Amino acid sequence: MSQQPLGTLSTENLQTLYTQYQSKQLALDLTRGKPSAKQLNLADRIDGILESSFVASNTDTRNYGGLDGLADIKALGSWLLDTPESAVIAGGNSSLTMMYQTVLFQKLFNPSWQGEISFLCPTPGYDRHFSICEELGIKMIPVPLVAGGPDMELAEELVSNDKSIKGIWCVPKYQNPTGVTFDDETVARLANLGNLAGDGFIVLWDNAYAVHHLDNKHPDPLADFWALSEAAGTLDSAFLFASTSKISHAGSGVAFMACSDTQRAFFLKHLGMSSIGPDKVNQLRHVKLFPTKSALANHMALHAELIKPRMELVVRKLDEHLKAPSQGEWTRPNGGYFVTFYAPQGTATKIVALAAGLGVKLTPAGATHPYGNDDSDSVIRLAPSFPSVAELDEAMDAFCLCVALATAQ
Amino acid sequence: MSQQPLGTLSTENLQTLYTQYQSKQLALDLTRGKPSAKQLNLADRIDGILESSFVASNTDTRNYGGLDGLADIKALGSWLLDTPESAVIAGGNSSLTMMYQTVLFQKLFNPSWQGEISFLCPTPGYDRHFSICEELGIKMIPVPLVAGGPDMELAEELVSNDKSIKGIWCVPKYQNPTGVTFDDETVARLANLGNLAGDGFIVLWDNAYAVHHLDNKHPDPLADFWALSEAAGTLDSAFLFASTSKISHAGSGVAFMACSDTQRAFFLKHLGMSSIGPDKVNQLRHVKLFPTKSALANHMALHAELIKPRMELVVRKLDEHLKAPSQGEWTRPNGGYFVTFYAPQGTATKIVALAAGLGVKLTPAGATHPYGNDDSDSVIRLAPSFPSVAELDEAMDAFCLCVALATAQ
Structure with missing residues (x-):
């Protein structure tokens, strides 16, 4: 790859480079936040x-x-949640x-959830949250995700005026896909949202990346949502989630949730109709794997050794090759699995198509938005965890080439 | 315990014995079909x-x-299903x-399941099937479970006349709780039921005890429901289920289902909204544990060595102490986990209460019936797998004493 920043090349040179790249027949995938085999190896015992x-x-x-x-196993759950x-x-x-079960049980059995209901969806967000709503x-109502979390001014106004709104999706730490961690004021205002909303309002607090720092010594701080909800008198609105999917083995981890005593009784009553209990043998395996909070932290430091170079490589390539804001903007997460690239308006679809032409698979433009609708055609989620560093290096060069070409055209 | 059959004692002698038994302060449980620790040990590797x-x-x-x-893992599934x-x-x-998911997805997303719908419930049956309906x-409509399976005459008449009926629960082999295996004619008529019923009718074929014979050499034969459904043109109605819960470890086994291509696409589409895929590591463990059909059969023979003496002890005690039909009737299963005791009409509740007075826990009378309503107050499910043989011996003496006393009074 040329030493010269791709973003400074002429359209003609970019087109020549693009044709050269096509002949490489790359087959690289930046679509999903899957741990790499090396990460999975860490838990093989x-x-x-x-x-x-x-x-x-x-x-x-x-x-x-x-x-x-x-x-x-509940101690491990409490460390994450x-x-x-x-x-x-x-x-x-x-x-x-x-x-899904939390939303399903409310929808089927909570009298205040009857008729048309809506959720606030901080956007960009996690596509599988949106799929549950669909x-x-x-109905999904987008709320912009800004530097400190969801736009709380707008969220508060919406729940105050529209009593059909019964929930909000949150990934409070190293958010999927932006990597943003919600700031203290935002967390406090989210904890208070139940006081402004109609009956039966819930906050789905998906803390999927609770301990997934790039640097164990400098994690993003996150305010105590449980305590703030308790203080605000909204504990019945608080549903917190986490899992070991990106800690032990992705497909065979242990999931956790926490909620108030009232909601717990409601949830377990309905869960009991379809369950013989969870796999307690696998839960015990996880007790042995993570006997203490520091054992967990040490394990996550090993993950960071593998994730950090990849996340840094993504940001470094973007910094090297592209000029913000005319060629896009991008986030600089301190943890999690994703970097968000904000392409200049109207170019995301084109970039994704160009990348596909080079054999680099990206999440479809719009996937980070409710109903797949990114009106500004801007947001692209980059997921660098799965490829090797060498593959990622190549994929990011190709990506930057596609951005430069799409924004030059 | 007296050598004399309990059923032949005078009421006065029975009362004296009952008082003596009370002082023993037994704490025995015949309520649930849980494998014993010795059975679980079989899969510890x-x-x-x-x-x-x-x-x-x-x-x-x-x-x-x-x-x-x-x-x-699908080969193991196909052996069971x-x-x-x-x-x-x-x-x-x-x-x-x-x-639960099968019924839920039909209920939420099958247009022909809108409005009031009903299920046929062969009775006595499995309480957790009935709980899903509730x-x-x-709405649950009981259909008597007779010697060869559900009363098909009645089932056919009902589905022909009442198009709100959208399903039937079946445990075709060593049925819970009777131990009855459906005969060939019944299976064929069940496979044809979809041709008589309204749109969207399904048969929930819960083959929980598919390989759970007391004697591997003389299993009850069961007709091929899949092939019969295919021949009848009703494959879209057939949903078959099984699991290794009573084969490997009860809480950490692998569950299976089978259905037509059309229903499979429908099921997986909706399942995908709430799942990241099953625990494939645990599935692979089961592949290693049961690499061949004969490895599975050999493993089940070891279970039979533990289950058979218990099932036989239950029947032997009833045979020894009670006189049918004046003191009840009982089944003689060739497999599964349960013996059903049909107490003389109007005495089941009394027997369960008397047994509780001796510290012997039985499933509540009525639990085997939809809505818990056993109008004849007769059916008691005996689950002998969990206690030791010595405990079971004592529990069955106590049970027979309670039956003799209740029917003498």
Whole structure:
């Protein structure tokens, strides 16, 4: 690759380069936030970790039961969720499932959720949150995600005036896809939102990247949403989620949620109709893998060693090759799995198509928006965790080339 | 315990014995079909069985994805379900969850399931099937479970005349709670039921005890429901379920379902909104544990060594102490987890209460019936798998004493 910044080349030179790149027949994928094999290797000792001892706190983990999860795993849940252990429910392998169930049970059984209902969707956001709304017939209202979190002025105005709004999706730390961490004022105002909204309003607090710092010594601080909700008298609105999917093994981790006693009783009552209890053996494996908070932190530092160079490479390539703001803007996350690239208005679709032409797969433009509608055709989510550093290097050169070409045309 | 059959004692002697038994302060539980610790021990080598090798058929089982389950586990599913491998979906740790999802998705998204809908419930039956109906607002219509399965004459008449009937629950082999296996004619008529019913009718074929014979050499034969449904042109009505919950570890097994291509696409589309894919690592563990059909059969023979003496003890005690039909009747299953005791009409509640007075916990009378309503107050489900043989011996003496006393009074 040329040493000269791609963003400074003439359209003609960019086109020549693009043709050269096509002949490379790349096959690179920056679409999903999947851990790499090296990250997964970090937890491989989980198989066999029980050494044939399946009993924990007088519970035979092998048998049926224990709807709210193994007592011993709740500490891990509380470290991730930043709530009391007693509020934690430990589930199966997916916090997404617990979020879906939370929304489903409210929708089916909460009398104040009848008729048309809506959710606030900080945007850009996580596409699978939006899919749950679409699946369950919940109208989505975008709220811009700005530097400190969702635009709270607008969120407050909306819930005050429109009592059909029953929820808001939040990824408060290293947000998917921007990497933004909500600031203290935003968290406090989110905790208070239930006081402005109509009956049955809930905050879905998806803390998927709670301990996923690039630098363990300098994590983004996040205010205590549980305590703030308690202080605001809105604890019945607070639903917090986390999992070990990006800590142990992505498909066989343990998911957690926390909510108030009232909501807990409601959730477990309905969960019990479809469950024989979670996989407690796998929960016990995770107890052994992460016996202490510092064992967890040490493990996450090993993840950071693999993730940090990739996240930094993405930002460095963008810095090197492109000139903000005429060729786009981008975030500089301190954790999580994503960098958001804000292409100049009206160019995101073109960039994604150009990249596809080079064999670099990107999340479709619009995927980070409710109904897939990015009116400004600007947001592109970059997910650098899965490829090798060498592959990523190549993919980012190709990406910058496509941006330069699309914004030059 | 007296050598004399309890059923032949005078009321006065029975009362004296009852008082003596009270002083024993028993604490025995015959309520749930839980495997005993010895049964669970049979699969303990599952932890560590992967020997750090997590890849199967080019799939890294540790990562996200694979909504329909690991390719390699489908053979095990097909052995249990008796369907083609290509029809199998491998899920999480609970077939109950897959049944709930099946009913939920139809209820929410099948246009022909709108308005009031009903299910046929062969009775006595499995309480957790009935709970799903209650939870989702589905009216339950009991159909007597007779020697060869559900009363098909009645079932056919009902679905022909009442188009609000959209489903039927079946446990076709070693039925819960009777132990009855459906005969060939019944299975064929069940496969044809979709031709008589209105649009969207489904058969929930919960083959929970598919390989759970007391004697591997003499299993009850069960007709091929999949093939019969295909021949009848009703494959879109057939939903088959099974799991390894009573094969490997009860709370951390693998659940399976099978259905037609059309229903599969529908199911997976909706499942995908709430799932990151099942725990494929645990599925791979089960591939290693049961690499062949004969490995599975050999494993089940070890279960039978533990279950058979218990099931036989229940029947022997009833035979020894009680005189049918004046003191009740009972089933003689060749597999499964339960014996059903039909107490003389109007005495089941009394018997359960008397047993509780001796410290012997039985499933509440009526639990085997929709809405908990056993109008004849007769059916008591006995679940002998969990206690030790010595405990069970004592519990059955106490039970027979309570029956003799209740029917003498």
